[in-house]
Amino acid sequence: MTDAKPFPPLKNDLILRAARGEKTERAPVWVMRQAGRYLPEFRAERVENDFFRICRTPELATKVTLQPIDRYDGLLDASIIFSDILVIPQAMGMEVQMVPGKGPHFPEPLVLPGDMAKLNENVDVNKELKYVFEAITMTRHALNGRVPLIGFVGAPWTLMAYMIEGGGSKTLSKAKEWIFKHPKESHALLQRITDVCVDFLVGQVHAGAQMLQVFESWGGELGPHDFDLFSLPYLAQIAKRVKAELGHEHAVPMTVFAKGSWYALDKLSEIGYETVSLDWTHDPAQAKATTKGRVTLQGNMDPNVLFGGDEAIVSTVERMIRGFGSTERYIANLGHGILPTVPVEAMGLFLKTVHRVGLEVAAEKKEAEAKESIQILG
Ligand SMILES: Cc1c2[nH]c(c1CCC(=O)O)Cc1[nH]c(c(CCC(=O)O)c1C)Cc1[nH]c(c(CCC(=O)O)c1C)Cc1[nH]c(c(C)c1CCC(=O)O)C2
Numbered sequence: 001m002t003d004a005k006p007f008p009p010l011k012n013d014l015i016l017r018a019a020r021g022e023k024t025e026r027a028p029v030w031v032m033r034q035a036g037r038y039l040p041e042f043r044a045e046r047v048e049n050d051f052f053r054i055c056r057t058p059e060l061a062t063k064v065t066l067q068p069i070d071r072y073d074g075l076l077d078a079s080i081i082f083s084d085i086l087v088i089p090q091a092m093g094m095e096v097q098m099v100p101g102k103g104p105h106f107p108e109p110l111v112l113p114g115d116m117a118k119l120n121e122n123v124d125v126n127k128e129l130k131y132v133f134e135a136i137t138m139t140r141h142a143l144n145g146r147v148p149l150i151g152f153v154g155a156p157w158t159l160m161a162y163m164i165e166g167g168g169s170k171t172l173s174k175a176k177e178w179i180f181k182h183p184k185e186s187h188a189l190l191q192r193i194t195d196v197c198v199d200f201l202v203g204q205v206h207a208g209a210q211m212l213q214v215f216e217s218w219g220g221e222l223g224p225h226d227f228d229l230f231s232l233p234y235l236a237q238i239a240k241r242v243k244a245e246l247g248h249e250h251a252v253p254m255t256v257f258a259k260g261s262w263y264a265l266d267k268l269s270e271i272g273y274e275t276v277s278l279d280w281t282h283d284p285a286q287a288k289a290t291t292k293g294r295v296t297l298q299g300n301m302d303p304n305v306l307f308g309g310d311e312a313i314v315s316t317v318e319r320m321i322r323g324f325g326s327t328e329r330y331i332a333n334l335g336h337g338i339l340p341t342v343p344v345e346a347m348g349l350f351l352k353t354v355h356r357v358g359l360e361v362a363a364e365k366k367e368a369e370a371k372e373s374i375q376i377l378g
Contacts, residue, residue, distance in 0.1 A: 004137070007208060008145040015078045016148055018331050019211060019253035019274045019296050026358035027326040028077035029351055030150075032257075033337030034068040035082050038344060041067050051098035052090075055083050061135035062142050069146060071344070075351035078147050078211065081136050081204075085154025085215055088196050089163050091128035093120040102167075109166030113178070113185035119192065125199040132200075133207035140208035151209030153200055155216035155258070156193040156234040160186070172221050179230050186230065194234045198241045205242075205252050213255040213277070214238060220260010220279075227264055232271065239272030255298060259336060269294040280335035284323025297324060298331040303339050306346040313346060317353040326361035 010016075014028040036042055045054065045064055054060045065082040086096045086104055097105045110116065126133070140149050154162075161175035169175075179186045201212050219231055239254055246252070256268055257277035268276050269291045278287055278299035287297055305316045317332075324330040332354045338347065 005141075007140050008143075010145045010148060010210070012077060012145075012147050015331055016211065016253060018329065019255070021274070021293075021296060021329055024327050026362050027321060027324070027330050027332045027354060029332040029354040029358075030076050030078035030080065030147075031068075031334050031338050031347065031350075032080075034076065034080065034347075035064050036338060037340035038338055038342040038347065039067055039071065040344070041071070051084075052096070055087060055135075056131045058131060058135040058138045061132075062139045065135075065139045065149075066142060069143065072348060072351055075348070075355065076147060078150055079139070079143060080150040080152065080213070081132070081139060081209065083132050083135065083152070085152070085159065085217075086162060087129060087132060088154060088159055088193065088200065091120070091123050091125065091196060091200075092163075092192070093118060094163060104162065104167050106163065106166040109174075110164050110189075111174075113182050113189075116185070116189055116192075123196045123199070125196065125203050129200055129203070133203055136204055136207040136209055140210075148210035149208060150211045150213055151201065151204030151207075152213040152215060153197045153238075155214050155219070155231065155238070155256075156190040156197065157222065157231040158216050158218045159193050160189050161218050161221070163189075172218065176221075179226065183229075190230065190234050194237055197238050198245070201238065201242045202245045205246055205250055209252065211253050211255070212242070213257060214273075216256065216258040216261070218260075219258030219264070220262075222261070224263045227258075227261055228267075231258065231261070232264065232267060235268075235273075236271035243272060253296075257298075265290045275331065277333065278335065282335075284320065288324065293329060296329040296331060298333050300333070300335040301350070303334045303336050303342070306334075306338065306342045306350060310349060313349050314353050317350065318357050321354065321357045321361055325365075326358040327365060332358070 014024050018024050018028050042064060054064055061082045065079055069076055069079050090096050095107050099105045143149060161172050164175040164178055216231055222231060235256055253274040255275035255277050256273040258264060259279050262281050275296040275298050278297055280300050280302035282300055301316055301320055305312055
């Protein structure tokens with residue numbers, strides 16, 4: 001991007017420092033799906049426009065990405081580009097519709113391994129997903145350096161499962177039939193998706209993304225043995241190849257979120273990601289003991305606490321921040337995406353409480369350290 005105009009300087013790099021393991025004044029915070037249906041301004045946009053039209057129109061994607069940043073002015077420490085994990089199956093040649101009230105729908109899912117022949121052979125992300133790159137560049141300028149911009153992809157197993165199930169599923173029986181009956185072909189499909197993920201993430205960084213997250217939303221549907229076979233190697237490959245392709249000069253911190261895969265936490269800390277995002281089934285102290293400072297931890301409040309009223313939100317955030325610690329290797333977030341019926345005030349209280357408690361914990365730590373050094377000197 002030699003002819004592009006330079007991006008505005010970054011004014012808040014808290015999340016990047018936390019991800020790199022540097023000290024922070026307080027825990028940075030953002031929320032998965034922070035640009036979404038719980039925001040009246042997003043719902044108003046959706047009355048006018050189809051979901052994928054918003055994704056494909058850089059001006060609209062920029063507008064929607066900025067909605068939570070503007071509404072919760074100064075409270076969010078990162079933005080995430082408005083898009084979807086299912087743009088990769090689309091780029092591979094599949095049709096995906098977003099059905100209101102139902103979620104994603106593939107009219108022609110992959111049924112048998114032979115159906116893979118219908119997928120595009122060599123996916124040129126610069127052509128098929130150019131609109132995401134344009135949205136990222138436009139959003140990075142529009143953010144004007146207020147907070148870093150996160151890019152993302154769905155992980156190969158989660159995308160493969162959507163491509164075979166044709167939408168959401170309680171059991172993932174069809175996708176699992178593939179891995180158990182057709183393991184060789186499943187690996188071939190996972191590899192093809194991985195190749196697109198790598199190109200897409202690298203392209204997002206060149207377009208302006210300052211951090212990357214890989215969503216393995218259906219990780220926990222696999223037991224530990226199958227996770228090691230069908231998820232982990234591809235997650236590892238993505239981190240390794242993206243870093244190699246970006247090189248030192250363009251490197252950005254990467255986060256892996258394998259929802260439900262609590263058993264894999266130790267291994268997830270070893271495969272090249274700076275940050276591991278946790279769902280709410282993790283206890284902070286245990287997660288810290290398992291990861292031993294190798295990675296930054298992100299998460300992990302149960303999104304449903306936002307329905308629990310002010311007291312529940314405040315006490316859960318207190319416990320969470322005190323559990324993880326505020327100034328080192330921690331990024332506050334929910335344990336999964338914010339739900340569409342959450343009141344906007346509840347999200348506001350969550351963010352304000354993370355700031356307040358984060359600063360309190362940081363101040364307490366400083367005071368304790370000062371006391372300790374006085375004792376040592378004395
Ligand atoms: C599994 C998954 C999907 N998409 C995504 C995941 C991984 C995270 C997770 O596990 O929740 C990721 C995603 N989807 C969306 C974003 C945008 C950025 C952000 O986080 O604000 C991101 C990061 C927008 C969206 N993606 C979707 C919406 C709502 C669609 C609408 O407006 O009708 C939004 C704002 C639709 C979507 N997209 C997907 C589903 C299952 C659904 C329907 C259910 C739902 O609505 O929550 C697939």
